[in-house]
Amino acid sequence: MKIANETKIGILTALAITCLILGYNYLKGNDVFSNTRKFYAVYDRVEGLTVSRPVLVNGYQIGRVARLDLLPNHKIRARFDISEKLEFPKNSIAEIQSPDLLSGKVIVFKLGNSTEIAEEGFEFASGIESSLITSLNPVKDKATDALVKIDSVLTAVNNILNPEFQKSVQKSFKSVEVTMKNLEGTTVKFNTSAERLNNIMANVESITQNLNNNNDKISRVLANIDNITDQVAKANIHETLLNTSKTMATVSAIMTKIQKGEGSIGLLLNDNQLYNNLNKTAADLDKLMVDFRLNPKRYVHFSMFGKKPSQYTTPDTVVIKN
Incomplete structure (x- = not known):
């Protein structure tokens, strides 16, 4: 039986289309010749997750991301096609992670400890692992603070290298030297004064001791003074x-x-x-x-021979000499 050329062309076209579809699905990560189970998870954001990215359990690939759909509440629903016959507890978590810096995002299942096993079509709890950049934010903040401090140190060093600042430092050192000399002199004077103070304290101690020894006498004297005061007070x-x-x-x-x-x-x-x-x-x-x-x-007047009296001198003509 002779096959027409049109039939041959149709058969070849069908085979080509079939190979194209199978290859496209294979490239997307869909295994056409194996049975897969479909599970779901809803995320607030997918953090760079794309279709056909692997689904892992303990680093072993058990399936691929089949679809990503945007829901009316702006959340993203992911569908996972799982080819392995693995039982998932219902409290397992489908977490988006970055296995390394170069590759993209993957889904890592963190298996729970529940005794209830999830059926096909179950929606797992979702999670997003902190990215490396986010985890490096504290380090970035500390590095920024360190750079600010280094800048301050460099500014201080620059000021120190300034000639005017060096002159000021030299003057400051001279002032400190003069101050130390004055302090040394003050210390010597203080030591001398301390010796005098020790002598004074010794004298005070001696006086205190004498007062203590003569306490009875002082008491009697005070009693006598008190009696005298009373007597004076009682006087009229x-x-x-x-x-x-x-x-x-x-x-x-x-x-x-x-x-x-x-x-x-x-x-x-x-x-x-x-x-x-x-x-x-x-x-x-x-x-x-x-x-x-x-x-x-x-x-x-007395005269034995009758002598004539001398001339009279008035008192007014005599000058009295002191």
């Missing part, structure tokens, strides 16, 4: 003060009379005529005494 101080007040009143009355010119003392102090008379009498008495000294024969 009121009567003494009253007599003193009367005496002062009498003296005040006498002074008032003197000021008014009453009595001899008052007349003597207040009568100008009496003062002038007394002054004149004193002057006449002075002249009399001078005349008596210059002319004694005028007042006492």
Whole structure:
């Protein structure tokens, strides 16, 4: 039986299309000739996960990601085609992870410990492992802080290398040296003062010891002073003060009379005529005494032979030498 060319072309076209479909599915990770089970998980974000990425359990591939669908609530639903006959506990977690820095994202199943086994079409709990970049954020922050500190150190070093700053540092060291010398002198003075202070404290201790030894005597002296104070307090101080007040009143009355010119003392102090008379009498008495000294024969005359008296000298003509 002869086959027509059109039939041959149709058969070859069908085989080509079949190979194309099988190859496309194979490249997408779909195993056409094996039975697969379908499971699901919903993620808030897929973090770079794509279709046909492997599904792993303990690093062993058990299937592939078949579909990624965007739900109305903007979450992503992933479908996993599992080819291995592996039982999954219902509390297992389908987590998106990055196995290394170069490859893409994969699904890693973390098997739970539940006794209930998930049937085909079960939706597992989802999870997303922290990316390496996210885990490196604390390191990045610490590196940033370290760079800021290094910048501060370099700025300080630059300031130290500045000639003006070096001059300031030299001046500061000189000031510190002068201060240390002054402090050394002060320390010496303080040591001397400390010795004096020790002597003073020793004297104070000695005085305290003497006071302690003479405590009984001091107590008796204080008791005597207390008795004297009591006796003075018991004296008739009121009567003494009253007599003193009367005496002062009498003296005040006498002074008032003197000021008014009453009595001899008052007349003597207040009568100008009496003062002038007394002054004149004193002057006449002075002249009399001078005349008596210059002319004694005028007042006492004695002569055995009747000698003629000498010439009289008036007191007014004599200059009295001091």
